Amino acid sequence: MATYEVLHQDSSSAARGGLLATAHGNIETPVFMPVGTAGAVKGITPRQLKETGAGIILANTYHMMLRPGVETVEKLGGLHGLMAWDRPILTDSGGYQVFSLSRLAKIDDDGVEFASHVDGARIYLNAEIATEIQNRLGADIIMCFDQCTTFGVDPAQLEKAVERSILWAQRCKQAHANCGQLLFGIIQGGTNLEMRTYCATELVKMDFDGYALGGLSVGEAHDDMIRTVTHTAQLLPEDKPRYLMGVGTPKDIIAAVRAGVDMFDCVLPTRNGRNAFAFTGNGPVRLRNSVHTNDTDPIEAGCECYCCRNFSRGTLRHFFNSGEMLGPILVSLHNLTFYQRLMGRAREALKNNKFDEWSKRIDY
Amino acid sequence: MATYEVLHQDSSSAARGGLLATAHGNIETPVFMPVGTAGAVKGITPRQLKETGAGIILANTYHMMLRPGVETVEKLGGLHGLMAWDRPILTDSGGYQVFSLSRLAKIDDDGVEFASHVDGARIYLNAEIATEIQNRLGADIIMCFDQCTTFGVDPAQLEKAVERSILWAQRCKQAHANCGQLLFGIIQGGTNLEMRTYCATELVKMDFDGYALGGLSVGEAHDDMIRTVTHTAQLLPEDKPRYLMGVGTPKDIIAAVRAGVDMFDCVLPTRNGRNAFAFTGNGPVRLRNSVHTNDTDPIEAGCECYCCRNFSRGTLRHFFNSGEMLGPILVSLHNLTFYQRLMGRAREALKNNKFDEWSKRIDY
Secondary structure (H helix, E strand, C coil), rough: CEEEEEECCHHHCCCCCEEEEHHHHHHHHEEEEEEECCCCCCCHHHHHHHHHHCEEECCCHHHHHCCCCHHHHHHHHHHHHCHHHHHHEEEECCCCHHHHHCCEECCCCCCEECCCCCCCCCCEHHHHHHHHHHHHHHHEECCCCCCCCCCCHHHHHHHHHHHHHHHHHHHHHHCCCCCCCCCCCCCCCCCCHHHHHHHHHHHHHHCCEEEEECCCCCCCCCHHHHHHHHHHHCCCCCCCEEEECCCCCCCHHHHHCCCCCCEEECCHHHHHHHCCECCCCCCCCCCCCCCCCCCCCCCCCCCCCCCHHHHHHHHHHHHHHCCCHHHHHHHHHHHHHHHHCCCCCCCCHHCCCHHHHHCCCCCC | CCCEEEEEEEECCCEEEEEEECCCCEEEEEEEEECCCCCCCCCHHHHHHHCEEEEECCEEEEHHHHHHCHHHHCCCHHHHHHHHHCCCCCEEHHHHHHCCCCCEEEEEEEEEECCCCHHHHHEEEEEHHHHHHHHHHCEEECCCCCCCCCCCCCCHHHHHHHHHHHHHHHHHHHHCCCCCCCCEEEECCCCHHHHHHHHHHHHHHHHCCEEEECCCCCCHHHHHHHHHHHHHHHHCCCCCCEEEECCCHHHHHHHEEEECEEEEEHHHHHHHHHHHHCCCCCCEEEEEHHHHCCCCCCCCCCCCCCHHHHHHHHHHHHHHEEEEEEEHHHHEEEHHHHHHHHHHHHHHHHHCHHHHHHHCCCCC
């Protein structure tokens, strides 16, 4: 079978439901990937994660290469062994974290030298090194090393970053040496549609297994993001998966599905969960709020997650107030379940040709 | 049936296996009770806790009365509802925490005024109030309000504390107004055997549902503790359960079982678990140790816990080094499983009349 197959094309938008084949099994799209930055989705065991409905998760190459290091990951059974996760995994290339987390020392057309956020060690990363590391970490899907730009960067810098991302994508493709892994190219260009067109066109020529949109959800308005996504997605081959990196809220995600995107990752469900912020179909519930002191309702009525089946809002508020770890754990579980349910409903709506109507109700 | 029944009496020691009946079911003894201080065993869901084999857990009256408060606990379904735990629960009386955690303001023969460690509020606790609070929290087993003493306290103070604990025990018994709960008396007296005899004799006259030994594991040597326990346990009626509060290491526990104790609670499995210290039959494993960097072994070979079935020592070390919550969670799970397995083996040895031989091998 092909790597990716569109099974349901929405008639009134670019949204599609599909099936993505990987070395660790097939994934129905559109799909949300929980983030296991350093080899663990924070506070959530793999068993709990499966129960939320997660089919594919993400780990960060930048974090894993710094600690515990690629040799140790290999010795501990690769990413799948270390994470005790037998379903698909995607690794990013480290590019985003190099630009957001580390102190940059030097960047040129070859690559980037930076200081580790863990111990300050000087580390060099380029297309070949990032690809080799990902080959060795052993995820099912790996990403090209790219240069991210910040929101509002000047046009000359944006163009330079796009040129480098194209150059580096070509080198990643050449360096890629693990045929069990899919390699995705990353399209940069900020909210500049011309730059996006240029980058997408060049990357499509290289024929990647899938295409990601990077450099979004970095501060631009929702409408600017969706305009950029809508413009770029239509430039991509229909028979390849499309991944919007680091996005986002339920509203962001469903709008991007309408624009034809298939894959998403975001720390929102877990990060917000750790901060007592719960997602529901009626908008957010902030569990530290004193209105929940004696609240016997679950976070969301009808939710089948372990948290909602067993714990009241009042108890969760108490856990957060007392600094009990169960608060962050349980609300992360609920939020992850909420995101998976959202994506499941999107897939269901696509199958039943009801996506247009359904998607317009997602406004949170 | 009786509240407590001895089913297996060891022929070469005071150890016994028995069955304790409570409103939420029967408990086989000797038993270890994980500690859910503020309404949660730290980082462990009730489902995970059941899988460790836990049959009865403990919560601290002191913590629950301060936060979220007894009214809120009642509104959230009592302790069982709040903790999402449908098996037996035991609450201590708050006495120990008043003396160990709070700033004492005043103590007299009636009770104790102290400053809350949460917000400094002045709070008054005495026999009647502590009993009423526990009646309302709704645990299956509640404890008398007692005066704890520190290790090495002078004899006059020790005697005063024993006198008060006897006086308060009588008042707790009179105040106790929830017939669905068992009430245990607490024997104080430090390592002074005369004081222990006096306190035990007076409490036994009052005919409690069970008897606890308090004021141990507060700094005295293992042998002094066991000498005190051995002396005191033999003064207690055979047909009532005996509970050694706040103890301890596997070696402490099994030595106390030999002395005739049936019930134990301790934070060691969870507190040590959060600090990367794992219990095994071959002694402790300190998971931060660099020797475990590439260690693919589980914490303990043959252990059936979720942690040992899925995670290597190397991965756990990585989680602790990276500050990932899964480290504390998984090692707490292992340690709780280890303690339950230890108690299960003690019960098995008692059933098969092999306790003497088995217990002599527990030296960690």
